[in-house]
Amino acid sequence: MPVSVFDLFTVGIGPSSSHTVGPMRAARAFVERVARADRTGGESGLDSGDGGSSEDGGPSEDGGLAAVSSLRVDLYGSLAATGRGHGTFTAVLLGLEGFDPETVLPEQVDEALARLERTGELRMGEQLGEAPAILRFAVGDIVLHPLTLLPRHTNGMRFSVIDRAGETMSEETYFSVGGGFVVREGAEESLHEGREQRAAQQPYPFTTAAELIDHARGAELTIAEVMRANERTLRSDAEITAGLAHIWEVMEACKNAALERSGVLPGGLEVRRRAPEWHRRLSEHDPDRDPVFWQEWINLVALAVNEENATGGRVVTAPTNGAAGIIPAVLFYATHYAPGARSWSQTERRDAVAEFLLAAGAIGVLYKEQASISGAEVGCQGEVGSASSMAAAGLAQVLGGTPEQVENAAEIAMEHNLGLTCDPIGGLVQIPCIERNAIAASKAVNAAKMALMGDGDHHVSLDQVIATMRETGRDMSDKYKETSTGGLAVNVIEC
Structure with a gap:
């Protein structure tokens, strides 16, 4: 790994x-x-x-x-x-x-x-x-x-x-x-050689979900703890904690910057920015974060981050820019709607964010090692699909999931993003990309909840789903892989 x-x-x-x-x-x-x-x-x-x-x-x-x-x-x-x-x-x-x-x-x-x-x-x-x-x-x-x-x-x-x-x-x-x-x-x-050297230094190297689960079981660690142990070969605990906090801060700053902008996105499609108006309306209707509005809030966060990305703003690749809104949106859910989240101290919130990102990162490793996170290589299933899978794992971790449940959450999220094409209109990361992030964030939350309702035992493994994603991407026509020569890119008139 x-x-x-x-x-x-x-x-x-x-x-x-x-x-x-x-x-x-x-x-x-x-x-x-x-x-x-x-x-x-x-x-x-x-x-x-x-x-x-x-x-x-x-x-x-x-x-x-x-x-x-x-x-x-x-x-x-x-x-x-x-x-x-x-x-x-x-x-x-x-x-x-x-x-x-x-x-x-x-x-x-x-x-x-x-x-x-x-x-x-x-x-x-x-x-x-x-x-x-x-x-x-x-x-x-x-x-x-x-x-x-x-x-x-x-x-x-x-x-x-x-x-x-x-x-x-x-x-x-x-x-x-x-x-x-x-x-x-x-x-x-x-x-x-560099990859082999790094892997040799890690206490729990893995390239498959099966290996990751075996490490967690054998050492009685969570998925996040396995990932942190491997990160310690590169950085101190203090550096890991500070680095993860910085990632979260940039995600939050990206979302907040978008809420201050108005007008239309650049590029010629005249796509209207919706985040500021949505934020105003949600703040009026839900000033106290009633759980009934959770989906509206994560839609907003995903939308805001991707509108900022579309302007060329500062974002966190998570794991790509085209899918950058999914993990911040689900992380917003984790830090606002997880049991007890409202009363978390600053330290507890920081620790929850770190757990989320480490577990999500562990799943991201699997996609990077076994398949691809490139829309130009495997279609949007490699970007939005992998981000949704990572976010589902991160949320399941924060909600107390076992390693098996975390893996199951990641599997469910990707299974229902298989075959997703990359067909941006006008070659712009706007349509369908922005709304697609919001939909995938909701899928991630649902996948985590479904996994936590079970005991972690399931028929389809994450490794099997990743292999299927890789094979699907290989078989997918190039016109659906970030070339803007198929799908919505040619069936919707640019205006």
């Missing part, structure tokens, strides 16, 4: 983890390699998605940014097909300047993009603290190959830089494989 909870829950900007966050990380990683071309360094080939660079360095040609004369960027498959609506093109430019999706603020994005449009100049590597290579390069210079799929993954991108003598200094291919995770072509061996 080399994937950390902090790989699955990372802070980034919207609207897409695979099409915005991943390309920005890849572009930044490429520039870092170019910038250190006259040095040496040794890192693994794994970009874990936690905002840090972990590309394989190694000795390379003399040069660095000072030698760069020109740049070429090629985008393939889904990145090219829906990149405009997903903010891919501008994300690549920001990454080439050295911006990090983990730390960049929306206002910085706006300022940088305005400057790029005004001047037509890309300041390659400036945010890395290096003397930048100033190049004439804009969105229109990116070469698009929407019908060309590279072998490793549909979300492929290739960067190359030329020196003043017209020679290629460096050329690298990257793949954005979902949830902000990025893999560099040629780094697979070091990636595999």
Whole structure:
């Protein structure tokens, strides 16, 4: 189990983890390699998605940014097909300047993009603290190959830089494989070695639900406790607690920011923001959080987070941006409607949030290891489906579920998201994505409740459902996998 909870829950900007966050990380990683071309360094080939660079360095040609004369960027498959609506093109430019999706603020994005449009100049590597290579390069210079799929993954991108003598200094291919995770072509061996090393250090390594349950039973631990024990090989308990609290804070800030916005979402579909008005009406009708209104509140939270994501706001990949509203919505349910939640102390609330995120993260590991969380690879079942499954597990954990009940909750939620297609209208993460998050959040709550009514014994295992999801995604037509060439994307007129 080399994937950390902090790989699955990372802070980034919207609207897409695979099409915005991943390309920005890849572009930044490429520039870092170019910038250190006259040095040496040794890192693994794994970009874990936690905002840090972990590309394989190694000795390379003399040069660095000072030698760069020109740049070429090629985008393939889904990145090219829906990149405009997903903010891919501008994300690549920001990454080439050295911006990090983990730390960049929306206002910085706006300022940088305005400057790029005004001047037509890309300041390659400036945010890395290096003397930048100033190049004439804009969105229109990116070469698009929407019908060309590279072998490793549909979300492929290739960067190359030329020196003043017209020679290629460096050329690298990257793949954005979902949830902000990025893999560099040629780094697979070091990636595999890094994963094996991390797994060897963990007391309870797992890649299947069966292994996870066996660990929990054998050590008499909850799912959350198994995940925390593994996290301790990377961070102290204090760092784990603080990191999980930060994730929750960003989720809450994202939701609150959306409640202050009005008007329509960007992109041309003229989708009206509903969160502020819904919040006003709910606050009037339910000032004291009557449990009868629980579904209206989680609908609101899911809606708010995804409206903020659609604007390019700061969100938590959970495990992707397109599904970012589900876990915050179900976490809102856990912290407001769980038995005794109203009287929880600040510490008790913080501990419940940590339990939720750790259990959800453990389930997320299974999808990342056994299948995919990329809509471009397996359809929306890999994004919204996995998020619903993770959220159901987190809620079952907080509500006192046994490891078997937590696994059952996750299984129920995914079983009823199997086959979900990814067909965003106009390539925008708006329709059907925003409402889909609210529906999936309700499914997660119901799945947790159903699992807790039983004893954990059930006919279909989570591993079987994940295998089915993977096979369904493999068989699904490409037009239903984030290409906007099928489904609602072609049957609904953009207006």
